[in-house]
Amino acid sequence: MLTLGVCFALLSAVSAENENITLGAKDLVRLYRTAHTLGVSESILSKISEKLTSEKSDFAYGDSDGTVRIDAVDESPDYASSVVLASDLLSLSSAVANVKAEACKEQGYRFLDGLIKNQRWALKMFDASAKSPQGLLFGSSYHLGNFDECVGVDVVDNGTTSRGQYCLATIKWRHGDEVKKVRTGRGETLRWAVCVPSACDAQSVEGFVSDVLALSVGNKTRVVVSERDCYTRRPIDINRLDIAFLSLIMFFGMILLFTTVYEIYSIKWGQNKGTAHEILISFSIINNVKKIISTKQNNTLGLECIAGIKAIAMIFILAGHACTFIASGPVMDSEAWDRLIRNPANSFMLSNTLLVDSFLFLSAFLFSRLLLIELDKRRGRLNVLPILIVRYIRVTPAYFVVILFYMTWLPKIGVGPLWEDRMRLEQERCLASWWANILYVNNYVNTDYLCMFQSWYLAVDTQLFFLAPIFIYSLWHWRRFGLVLTACMTLVSLAIPSIITYRGRLDPTLLIYAKELTDFATNPYFRDVYMKTHNKITSYIMGILTGFILHKIQKQNYEFSKLLKVFGWTTSVILGTITTFSISVFYQDWYKYNAIEAAAYVSLHGFSWSITNAWLIIACATGNGGILGRLLTYKIFVPIARLTFCAYLVNGIVELYYLGQLRHPVHITFFTVLANGTSHVLLTFLLGMILCVMFESPLHGIEKTILRLISRPVLSDNAIKNGSSDVISRNTSQSKLDS
Known part of the structure; x- marks a missing residue:
């Protein structure tokens, strides 16, 4: 039996090759029944149904004969559909449904909609996340995804802004006491990159990753995500101490510039005597560089x-x-x-x-x-x-x-x-x-x-x-x-x-x-x-x-x-x-x-x-x-x-x-x-x-x-x-x- 994710992946892949493909009513019924069998939440099903039947949807349009036509999305490259793996889409859908923070859940749904519609910004977020681990048995414990691709996502769609947020989760595997005594290697942790909407806080991301792993490897892992593990582009936050330090550096920089000009002048005109002169050239770049390289x-x-x-x-x-x-x-x-x-x-x-x-x-x-x-x-x-x-x-x-x-x-x-x-x-x-x-x-x-x-x-x-x-x-x-x-x-x-x-x-x-x-x-x-x-x-x-x-x-x-x-x-x-x-x-x-x-x-x-x-x-x-x-x-x-x-x-x-x-x-x-x-x-x-x-x-x-x-x-x-x-x-x- 095909899973819901497989169905969407196939539909998406075929649409990249054929601009007009029809989905019969019986096929749609089977797809809907499969979703119920797999326990996909009603909220996700309603959103999928809305996308498949809405006349305003960029993804699907209804025909007069009662069939549904899937149109290719121009902004997505031909190969992008193959990126959306069926098991990933299913686990992502279930994990998003379990997110408690409403703002994070809503942006999560928009992300899933973007995946289904092959929108580039959503595919970038998915593409920037770490996928199935490579070299795990070889000792590769850092799966960093693509940081710049993730934080570079910044789009406005229907008045709503979607920004990418890069989070590096720590996945801790459960091992016996004997294994923990081993000092070599890199330990019993795995760093896993996920690209999520910027509205999600660390706790929501932690729960999201835990739910995804629960569907794939079971509940034998513990996921930790702190606020320091997540990054999204934002204006630099400057406080008074920052300004004070910058002012100090600029003050010394001006002194160095002034005293360097003074030393050049004194060398040219031969005015190089007295205590005041010695104190002034103590800050000169020329004098200090000469002392260092001597x-x-x-x-x-x-x-x-x-x-x-x-x-x-x-x-x-x-x-x-x-x-x-x-x-x-x-x-x-x-x-x-x-x-x-x-x-x-x-x-x-x-x-x-x-x-x-x-x-x-x-x-x-x-x-x-x-x-x-x-x-x-x-x-x-x-x-x-x-x-x-x-x-x-x-x-x-x-x-x-x-x-x-x-x-x-x-x-x-x-x-x-x-x-x-x-x-x-x-x-x-x-x-x-x-x-x-x-x-x-x-x-x-x-x-x-x-x-x-x-x-x-x-x-x-x-x-x-x-x-x-x-x-x-x-x-x-x-x-x-x-x-x-x-x-x-x-x-x-x-x-x-x-x-x-x-x-x-x-x-x-x-x-x-x-x-x-x-x-x-x-x-x-x-x-x-x-x-x-x-x-x-x-x-x-x-x-x-x-x-x-x-x-x-x-x-x-x-x-x-x-x-x-x-x-x-x-x-x-x-x-x-x-x-x-x-x-x-x-x-x-x-x-x-x-x-x-x-x-x-x-x-x-x-x-x-x-x-x-x-x-x-x-x-x-x-x-x-x-x-x-x-x-x-x-x-x-x-x-x-x-x-x-x-x-x-x-x-x-x-x-x-x-x-x-x-x-x-x-x-x-x-x-x-x-x-x-x-x-x-x-x-x-x-x-x-x-x-x-x-x-x-x-x-x-x-x-x-x-x-x-x-x-x-x-x-x-x-x-x-x-x-x-x-x-x-x-x-x-x-x-x-x-x-």
């Missing part, structure tokens, strides 16, 4: 390799973020990422957390090294409070500008299938916890509303920065006591994460499973363990100790013996290799979890990596760096190192934009990940340079000028030649991770 360091401490370490580490950190977002977003093959992470050759990217530890190490090392110089110079009489205040002033303005962007214009700069869900969520989190970010306590406070997934580092670095003077001063003033205190703190820092890991039977480190990192803020390990300061102390303490050791070596002009250099490099290479590649073990199918192993690894791998970093810096600073030391001092790394802080701040924008605007799932291979990751890194540094030129570099220039007027800088020119404090000040923990 390859001069003028460093007498032998720390030129720091720029290379920072630049390379930041490049791989950003690449790691890109890989995580690519892998956790829409992909065609859910197993592809799992195959990549099982390959030991890719362990360096999986050890991305070690590179973050490297920045904590460098921050502590530079602060320790420069503060010890100042203590020697001032014989221990040093007021630490200005150091802490200056550090806060240096880091916070650019950071706060990015937070404001998250709170205001981030959701308004694009559209896409995942845009509303991800961008609105980020905006809500930043509106709820921006104050925790600028107080640098967001890794402990309001962690459920983490604003900027990467911002945890700034909180950790700031908190440890405020504690660092205690250990640095102890090492300088009470050498033995300071060493004992630092050693005890190192042991405590090793014990804390080990105990937490053993008692909670936790992972040995943050494991990059795509299924678990679709949203960093909801990952329990990341939120409750990874970003906590008490689990990150080891690298910082080792950095302070390394700064003290190098200070003594350079102060006493200590020469390394050949045996010591061989031992140092051998130990460093072995520890670096083991810590980098050992993480691959935890991704293998054959690995069985052991709490003791995890507890030992979580502490020792960071400690070993710190030893590797310590020797590398000491060797390079004392002229024993060899080929690696020469590589790290290449001038190309200097400008990149200056941009690390701002690049780190804006990286979340690049990654979220990529994910939000993605129209189709990505096929993951090593090449596609490498290509996408490279583009993300380049875009991040480009955006970071804009932020640096507009905010970070100008404020840094003003700060130097003011400090020089008030008093000698706390961490100043003592370590550099030619009176230039730019390089050293950028290498203190201020400019950070400079991030």
Whole structure:
């Protein structure tokens, strides 16, 4: 027996080939009887009957002999009728009839009428929705339909406007507890795109999709649709905060333009003296770009390799973020990422957390090294409070500008299938916890509303920065006591994460499973363990100790013996290799979890990596760096190192934009990940340079000028030649991770 949908599909298909086809009264009776048998609602039947008999209908016209003639619809292409599958039309009809919201139901009926009449706008809405899943058994869990086709529907028919609304429903399959423990793959959810009338709210769409699935797969699924999952074109909603942020940007833009013109004038006419001149050109685009791209360091401490370490580490950190977002977003093959992470050759990217530890190490090392110089110079009489205040002033303005962007214009700069869900969520989190970010306590406070997934580092670095003077001063003033205190703190820092890991039977480190990192803020390990300061102390303490050791070596002009250099490099290479590649073990199918192993690894791998970093810096600073030391001092790394802080701040924008605007799932291979990751890194540094030129570099220039007027800088020119404090000040923990 033909279903009602089959009948309409056949009628529609034949009409595309023959402009005049008649339907006898007996056939119409059979069609009507079939509809009753299938339980199609009376309201739908009455509308169909009206369309088939009304003289005003564009679809059917009555003839004098009592037959019904179906006319082809000129606006529909010939192939469009074949799109309307019979089972889909039947399930859609029943689902629309069950919608409770009257406005949504009425537009749903108009949509069905449009399908029956082969109207292009209705066919576009149907065509834009995801159909029968392809590659479901292959692991394809994102069926995104056609976003732009859906939201592009905007027609007026008989005085009624029909607009398309794109909704991405989450379909949750019911599985046993054993299946839920699997960490690989993409989970037990399916993202399904539907194009519905704009009058339908999320609850109506949720019920609609549930009813459609109930007819096809039964009631074994649960459908979730939130307001953030739906998008329709509408005017941009601008509030006072949006206007305030835009005004701030325009204000700084005007200052940059004015000061740039002033600098051009001063260069031409030679008027380049005085404090007012220095403050004005601090905002000039020409001046700031020249500072950023300059390859001069003028460093007498032998720390030129720091720029290379920072630049390379930041490049791989950003690449790691890109890989995580690519892998956790829409992909065609859910197993592809799992195959990549099982390959030991890719362990360096999986050890991305070690590179973050490297920045904590460098921050502590530079602060320790420069503060010890100042203590020697001032014989221990040093007021630490200005150091802490200056550090806060240096880091916070650019950071706060990015937070404001998250709170205001981030959701308004694009559209896409995942845009509303991800961008609105980020905006809500930043509106709820921006104050925790600028107080640098967001890794402990309001962690459920983490604003900027990467911002945890700034909180950790700031908190440890405020504690660092205690250990640095102890090492300088009470050498033995300071060493004992630092050693005890190192042991405590090793014990804390080990105990937490053993008692909670936790992972040995943050494991990059795509299924678990679709949203960093909801990952329990990341939120409750990874970003906590008490689990990150080891690298910082080792950095302070390394700064003290190098200070003594350079102060006493200590020469390394050949045996010591061989031992140092051998130990460093072995520890670096083991810590980098050992993480691959935890991704293998054959690995069985052991709490003791995890507890030992979580502490020792960071400690070993710190030893590797310590020797590398000491060797390079004392002229024993060899080929690696020469590589790290290449001038190309200097400008990149200056941009690390701002690049780190804006990286979340690049990654979220990529994910939000993605129209189709990505096929993951090593090449596609490498290509996408490279583009993300380049875009991040480009955006970071804009932020640096507009905010970070100008404020840094003003700060130097003011400090020089008030008093000698706390961490100043003592370590550099030619009176230039730019390089050293950028290498203190201020400019950070400079991030």
